[in-house]
Amino acid sequence: MTTQSAAIPAFKQASASPALTASLLVTLIAAVTISGAWFFQLVLEILPCPLCLEQRYAYYLVIPLGALTALAARSGAPRPLLLAGLAILALATLANAGLGTYHAGVEWGFWKGPTDCSGPVVNLGSAADLLSKLDTVKVVRCDEVQWRFLGLSLAGYNVLISLLLAAIAAWGFARTARRT
Numbered sequence: 001m002t003t004q005s006a007a008i009p010a011f012k013q014a015s016a017s018p019a020l021t022a023s024l025l026v027t028l029i030a031a032v033t034i035s036g037a038w039f040f041q042l043v044l045e046i047l048p049c050p051l052c053l054e055q056r057y058a059y060y061l062v063i064p065l066g067a068l069t070a071l072a073a074r075s076g077a078p079r080p081l082l083l084a085g086l087a088i089l090a091l092a093t094l095a096n097a098g099l100g101t102y103h104a105g106v107e108w109g110f111w112k113g114p115t116d117c118s119g120p121v122v123n124l125g126s127a128a129d130l131l132s133k134l135d136t137v138k139v140v141r142c143d144e145v146q147w148r149f150l151g152l153s154l155a156g157y158n159v160l161i162s163l164l165l166a167a168i169a170a171w172g173f174a175r176t177a178r179r180t
Contacts, residue, residue, distance in 0.1 A: 018179070019082040020073035022172020026089050026165050027066030033161050034059040040154065046146045050114065051103040055158050058096035062089055062165065082176050090169035097162035103155035106143050113143050 037056060040046045048056075069085030106113035146153075152160075 017073050018172045018175030019086060020070055022086060022168050022175075023066045023069035023073060023089065025168050026093070026172075027063055027070060029161065029165055029168075030059045030062045030066060030093075033158075034063065037154070046154075051099070051106070052154065055096055055099050055103065055155070058092045058099075058162065061092050065089060065092075079176060079179070083173055086169050086173040086176065090166050090173060093162045093165035093169060097159050097166060100155050100159035100162055104153060104159060107153050107155060109143070 034056060037048070037052075037059075041048055065085060066089055069082060069089065072085065073082055102111075103113075105111050149157075
């Protein structure tokens with residue numbers, strides 16, 4: 001009987017390189033997460049508020065950086081380069097967990113949210129069309145939860161996912177730093 005890492009060379013290489021394993025996991029989980037956010041927005045029509053959109057920025061950084069770090073690890077890049085990539089992945093996702101915590105606190109009413117959560121600024125045209133156009137503007141507020149599952153909003157799930165990504169990147173960093 002063969003193990004998966006022995007049967008498939010890519011798994012064998014990933015298990016031999018913590019930088020490769022961590023960066024691949026971070027990239028995959030981040031890609032699934034942002035795909036889920038787009039699904040909620042485009043299919044379920046749960047529109048994101050300004051804080052939701054800001055939380056996506058970390059994923060837009062982490063996905064390509066994680067892929068580049070994985071490629072670098074697979075190519076045998078120097079350890080300092082791999083450590084830099086993993087450190088940025090860990091810091092970006094940790095900062096995103098902080099932003100998600102702030103957003104969840106706004107939703108729970110622990111503190112006030114930003115003033116830009118009052119909806120998009122659009123060209124309202126002439127004064128005659130103002131009232132009709134105001135009826136079509138959907139204001140997405142940062143302090144109102146549009147969806148919850150098991151008591152957590154999407155911002156709450158972002159905190160958990162971002163902390164997981166930070167932990168994976170930190171694990172990869174620590175293991176790569178210890179390798180001789």
